[in-house]
Amino acid sequence: MQITNSTPADFDTIFALYDEAIAFQKKVFNKQWEGFESSLIETEIRENRQWKIIIDDEVACIFATTLSDAIFWGERDLEPAVYIHRIVTNPKFRGAAFVKIIVEWARGYCLANQLEYIRLDTWGDNPKLIDYYEKCGFSYLKTIDLDNTQGLPAHYKGVLALLEIKI
Structure with missing residues (x-):
């Protein structure tokens, strides 16, 4: 198993996995992602913020990171963190x-980059997923209702849960 940055060659695979994830979300929850702009993924790849887990030469998992997420985290965004x-x-x-594998990777990433937190968000009305993230080591902090979703993917509406791990 290897965690490495995605490349432009992974573009179609990333979108195929997003499509499969959306289909799965429709089966297990009352909300789902509404697709993503290709420019978002291109930017993440170019900035080395789109990641993949490779097992036996196959993309087994993808995720994105950022070092700032002020829209969701407000003043807490000033604290050094990686956002997944x-x-x-x-x-x-x-x-x-x-998720547990990504958490371990993120711990190392935080230590190497002097970051204090691993953070993520999810729909605030999905207790099953929140519980899973807590079992992976995250602490639930609070839910927020976003006022300004301009520039965000369309699925960011309603209440979001914020979770973190302190390093």
Whole structure:
């Protein structure tokens, strides 16, 4: 298993995994992602913020990171943190506990970059997913209702839960 940056060659794979994730979300929850602009993914790849987990030469999981997320985190965004977004598991590898693997990777990333937190958000009305993230080491902090979603993907409406791990 290897965690490495995604490349432009992964572009179609990333979008295929997003499409599969959206189909899965429709089966298990009353909300789902509404797709993503290709420019967002191109920027993340160019800035080395789009990641992939490779197992046996196959993309098993993808996720994105950023070092700032002020829209969600407000003043707490000033604290040094890595923010994890859009964790997607290839259906062939479902059940492999990639969130726990990403958390361990992120701990190392934080230590190497003098960051104090690993953070993520999810829908605030999805207690099953919040509980899973807590079992992976995250602490639930609070829910927020975003006033300004300009520039964000369309699925960012309603209440979001904020979770973090202190390093």
